[in-house]
Amino acid sequence: MTAVRKKISRRRTPLQWLFEAPSIGKMAPGTAVFVYGLLLFWTLVVLFPLYWVLITSFKTALDVNNGPVFLPWVDFTPSLHAWRELLVIDYEDTLRSYINSIVIATLSTALCVAVGSMAAYALARITYKPKFGNILLFVLAMLGGCYVVWKAGVDWKIAMTAAFAIWFFLLKSVGRFFKKSVGNGDILFWMISQRILPPIVTVVPIYMMFQNLKMLDTHLALILTYTVVNLPIVVWLLYDFISGIPIELEESAQLDGASRFRTFWEIVLPLAKPGLAATTLLVLILAWNEYILAVFLSTSNAQTIPILVAAMNAGERGILWWSMCVVIIIMIIPVVFMAILLQRFISKGVLLGAVKG
């Protein structure tokens, strides 16, 4: 085939030489200049703010406030004062937040991906037909429970157990009269729609819930909350991904007598590895960077590192730009590390299943 192409492109005008690819997989010089030029320009756009953050972390208050200086050693003398303050003098606070963040982000990501991939697999492969009426009953029972707690002051544990029992009883007795049912698509949509909720709406009720459970300022509270907040994304991305995996392999495995769990574990998950890697990275980043929920659910034991960034805005004492930049930089490092580690998966990874239509 290359021979054919060479024949076609033997005689070319200068303009063609500049912009027409000499062969497949090669770029014409003009195109190359254009492509690399744009790529380098965007590299600059991405890197300049990061560079600015990096050098600001070495500046003193005077360097920042007296107008811009750009090059260390050339127009200002770099100083390690901010780094020393955070990593040597006040290292306990920094380290504690850092470890909290690592524990909370990784555990919530792991839990989220585990629960989410199971749900995604189930929705992609198993047909669910919950009766519409039963769901309605459930919601009514729970609302009734809430109402009783609110108005009559009944202990919420008793009220909720009772509501659940009543629902279960009704389910077994009248449940079979309901005809209309909802499908997998509806369940999927319901799960995804949870992501639409702005966190501000839910933060106060969640706070009160954890307060009732005496779980405020614990790692577990944040892990659970992050898991739920990010679950829709995992289900969504992995649902697309898993439904794109050819079903024949699973069918033959099931013919051989493998259970669903085994099929899931030994066939589906390995095939979904790229998707898993990309989803994991995305969820990890989201959990690592979350702020509002962290502020509310933690006081000191479970305080995460984004709070440390916000804390560098000292109100009427101005923003401690230098210290803030240090925190931002130490926050990026582990994520960059993870990204490079997972990079070879990501290249194929975030292939949303819709690709196969």
Next chain:
Amino acid sequence: MKKQLTTLVGSAVIAGTTAFSPLQAAEFDGVEINILTRPGPVIAQRMVERGEEFTEMTGAKIRVNEVPFAELFQKILTDWATGTNSIDVAVFASGWAVELADGDLLEDLTPYVEADEKLQFEDIAPFFREFNQKIGGKTKLITIDGDFQMLYYRRDIFDEMGIAPPRNWDEYMAAAKATHGKDLNGDGEPDYGSCIFKKRNAQSYFAIMSVAAAFSQTQGTGQGFFFDPETMKPLINNEAWIEALNVYKATGEYGPAEELNQDIGDTRALVQAGRCALAIDWGDIGPLSIDESGAAIRDKMGATPMPGTSRVLDRETGKLVDCDAERCPHAIDGINISPFAAFGGWSGAINKKADDQVKQAAYAFLSYMNQPEQSNVDVTMGWTGYNPYRNSQLDDTSKWVAAGFSEEFAQNYLGAIKDSLNNPNMASDLRIPGTAQYQGNVLDRELARFLADEITAEEAVANIEAGWEEITEDFGRDTQRDMYKASLGITN
């Protein structure tokens, strides 16, 4: 839900305090006090250091928890109101305390203070002692930082150009105009005549109240200038506030282009870099000018009370009228000034539902921070963020000179503070439930819209009045009026 428990603990406290005397060695072994305040070196760091001393003396462990400033109040309120009670002591702006006291969440410190001799209660400047620390006549807060706004000017520049420190807003404008565009710090770039923070959702509403106070309050602190104490109608939709809004906006002409997006931190940084001829700020500029970061303004600043006015509000007509002896009894040279205690200063309060022993230890610690022996040193250091609030801190310049002030600047700075603090017409910040909504929501938003040219000054004051009425109705007019009266010390 937990009402009975509250009263139970409450009575236990009163019983406990009679036998109480602070600071006996190893008195509080094994007690841990959880303090919540905002993060960073300012305010918190000194508490950590003093806390270590305190632990050595009494055995009580001090744990300082920090949350970002913007989230501090919600955090305290939710922690205490929902009964989480993971915090024993909160250090915050005294103005916020009313909301907490309204929910009956604060320990009454009056019996503690009465039994405490080391505190030297009478040494605390009257405004802080009688207005700021008290709610409804009961001491509920212990001050660790005294806050009110003052006017700062570049003494070196003003002397050189032969300008006197401005006493009213006309003089302020003239001085700003004369100095704007000049190079003030010798870096060859033109600098600014006036730096006043104007950012939304930051502290700009404190500045506008500071300006408006002199126009509308003349009869002393007890008069108040936010509401009519009888009807609880806002005293906003009148010429005094319109004038104040116009003055505040006009200062922007001699300020940095970005002033609308600058909060106090930004303007303070500019002042420290020597780029402002005039600035409004809390007491911090004094100690900061001898700080390493303030090298450009070392010994070059002067301080004076906030500018006043000779035309003040007639509350019956809503018009501005000239001052006379009856109308402005506290005027100096015919100029009515009213230093505004914006923010009220950082103060400590104790959770009513903390354990009895924790409460005693917590009080002992707050008292330790406040006692002249400690605080008179702390206020001279810029990085602590503590501003003076005791007479002994203001009368004696030696500690300030020892900290690095020149005698001349110490006199000037402390003089300005004393002039403000001793002014019987000092204006108190709004201290009623819903303050965050009155000021942080309605006032701040309308002010920002006015500064951004979205609405006129007349529309702004009309909107603020309507918004405030709505909030008052929401909270209940009668209870709000009673709270407002009590906050001004009116008892009838």
Next chain:
Amino acid sequence: MSTVGKQGTPSRRARTHRISEWLDRQSSTLFITPAVVLILVFSLFPLVASLIIAFSRFRLRAGSYQVRWVGFKNFEKQFFGSEQFHFLGTFKGMSVLGWVVATVAGVLILYWLYRYCRQKFWWLGFIGRIISALMAFGLVLLFSATLLSGHQFGTLGVTLFYVFVGCSLQFAIGLGLALLCAQPIRGRTFFRVVFFLPLMITPIGIGYAFRMLADTTKGPFSPAWQWVGLGDFAWSTDPWAARLFIVIGDSWQWIPFVFIILLAALENIPKDHREAAEVDGASGWQIFREITWPQLLPVAATVMLIRLIEAFKLVDLPNIMTAGGPGIATESMSLHSYFAWRSLDLGQSAAIAYLLLITTVVICVSFFNYVVLGRLRQGNA
């Protein structure tokens, strides 16, 4: 599951067998239960709780809280009361242009409904379309009465600006970068990792970093500003410049997300189609339109849907960069709700959040149903 090779007495073996069999029978329930339970507990309960708050005045009291039912008052305030200018915008009569645009849009929407009724009619679909049509007409009316008539629009308009301008920008640049990276270039891994970087920074950090960059007195571009003669112009004091800058900050962070997914999709398109077309002498644009774009479309739609949802929730950037200023020019609905929440007006905060939720759901579902599904059907046909 086979039990061969496992140790134990026959009866025990039988029992494990029974358990595993039971597990297998219940597997369909077990797979989905954890996710459903988690979402029910942590999402549904807060949703219901905040719905109650949205219809009441909420005050924290010693040891408990006080909830007073006020009906639709919190919502009424946003649409007709003292918060109208803040949420919707300032209404002071409509200009001629506003009337023209509103009328044209109304006619177009009616025609769209009419066409649907003619083609095929399904009552659920019709109701859905009525809702979308009402929302669309309402937004056009709002747009005509504020922006086109020279009045200011409120947080709803600002949010829509962030969503539509931001998402378009991110999609355009993300797609462009993905196409560039799909060229036969060296160092693709390098570019991929570098372009991915902004996504890893916490939004708060980006807010502060961009505030530093945008500072015209001490930021890095201030010499350039002075040189161009804009020393006295500050982006933060001009409403449109401030909004634009926030969109730029948000885009800087989220372009990598669009980029990385579109690139993966591009790389997955079989090469032979494109090569065949190239041999046939098709131009680059033709190849893109006929081969690349149809294959890219489903992925692009999902990406944009995710971005739409997240963009509606934008709060950190405007809060940090301008705190909603100048005036209320950069205040998004999330920020509006956040400010109300911060001043302890939880009822209003929840009401605004619910309005945001409704807007987001209607727009996202409309986008999905009419644009994405419509295109997919066309593509498959």
